[in-house]
Amino acid sequence: MSQSTIEAHYRPNWNLSQALGFTGYNCGFTEKPGSATFAENQKALVWRLLGDVAIGHEHTVLDIGCGIGGPTGWLFERFEPKRIIGLEYCRSSVVAAEKRWAGMNERPWFLQGDAHSLPAEDGTVDVIFNLESALHYLNKPVFLSECRRVLRKGGRLCIGDITASNKLLFSPLTLLNSLPSQFNSNIRLWSADDYLIGFAKAGLRLVRHENVARQVADSLHDGMSEIRQRSWAENKGFRARIMYLVVLEKLFRGGRLGYDLFELVRE
Numbered sequence: 001m002s003q004s005t006i007e008a009h010y011r012p013n014w015n016l017s018q019a020l021g022f023t024g025y026n027c028g029f030t031e032k033p034g035s036a037t038f039a040e041n042q043k044a045l046v047w048r049l050l051g052d053v054a055i056g057h058e059h060t061v062l063d064i065g066c067g068i069g070g071p072t073g074w075l076f077e078r079f080e081p082k083r084i085i086g087l088e089y090c091r092s093s094v095v096a097a098e099k100r101w102a103g104m105n106e107r108p109w110f111l112q113g114d115a116h117s118l119p120a121e122d123g124t125v126d127v128i129f130n131l132e133s134a135l136h137y138l139n140k141p142v143f144l145s146e147c148r149r150v151l152r153k154g155g156r157l158c159i160g161d162i163t164a165s166n167k168l169l170f171s172p173l174t175l176l177n178s179l180p181s182q183f184n185s186n187i188r189l190w191s192a193d194d195y196l197i198g199f200a201k202a203g204l205r206l207v208r209h210e211n212v213a214r215q216v217a218d219s220l221h222d223g224m225s226e227i228r229q230r231s232w233a234e235n236k237g238f239r240a241r242i243m244y245l246v247v248l249e250k251l252f253r254g255g256r257l258g259y260d261l262f263e264l265v266r267e
């Protein structure tokens with residue numbers, strides 16, 4: 001995937017997050033629709049994916065595909081691990097994440113890089129966090145084997161991703177990749193079963209798995225309600241992105257897409 005494609009795809013997200021004060025780029029999660037802001041839903045998805053995984057002060061954490069750094073920062077503030085690194089492919093997102101923490105001594109670090117080639121020595125990472133990013137990766141087996149390589153024995157990998165509910169959906173969604181880059185997100189969805197097979201092949205043992213598509217659809221609905229309270233002119237920079245999110249919500253509700261959370265252990 002080229003840098004310009006990913007930049008063009010995430011520019012409307014940036015406009016949206018600037019306008020509404022989001023620091024996450026994910027779809028969010030809610031058990032009680034209408035009870036929280038979309039920004040809070042985005043945080044709730046982070047805690048749901050993390051589950052009971054313990055992050056200690058002595059730990060090294062890697063947040064792969066960290067976007068503009070919201071989730072990396074929330075993990076840092078809550079657990080204060082020894083080291084937390086947000087890895088992100090899109091250069092402008094890395095700059096935005098860095099800006100948030102500029103001048104502070106205690107802070108997460110952000111690196112531009114690729115999930116297919118992790119910038120860490122073998123067996124040096126305690127927890128890998130990967131939220132709604134792997135849908136873009138062209139070679140998920142390479143990504144998973146990289147995760148296994150850098151995790152220490154007993155280390156945890158938390159992956160949350162949009163999944164294809166059936167193989168038929170694969171080709172229509174892949175067609176999106178031929179559209180202009182605002183829509184083209186280089187989607188290469190795996191089904192939940194593809195993931196389970198991929199984990200087994202990579203030597204990662206599954207300890208938790210749930211599909212939260214309904215709660216994610218409800219969160220998107222909350223987000224759309226917030227956006228609709230603004231004027232048409234105010235939403236100028238991200239109207240197409242709003243349509244995209246409306247379609248996503250429908251696909252989750254209709255069971256055409258899944259949203260799967262996985263926790264793995266490296267044995």
Ligand SMILES: C[S@@+](CC[C@H](N)C(=O)[O-])C[C@H]1O[C@@H](n2cnc3c(N)ncnc32)[C@H](O)[C@@H]1O
Pocket residue numbers: 006010023024025026064065066067068069070071087088089090093113114115116130131132133134136137
């Ligand atoms: C939907 S956003 C999620 C961001 C963040 N995890 C969050 O929850 O706010 C997906 C992110 O994955 C990044 N990404 C896509 N391909 C990547 C790759 N090969 N390596 C690292 N990051 C990648 C994108 O640039 C984007 O910022």
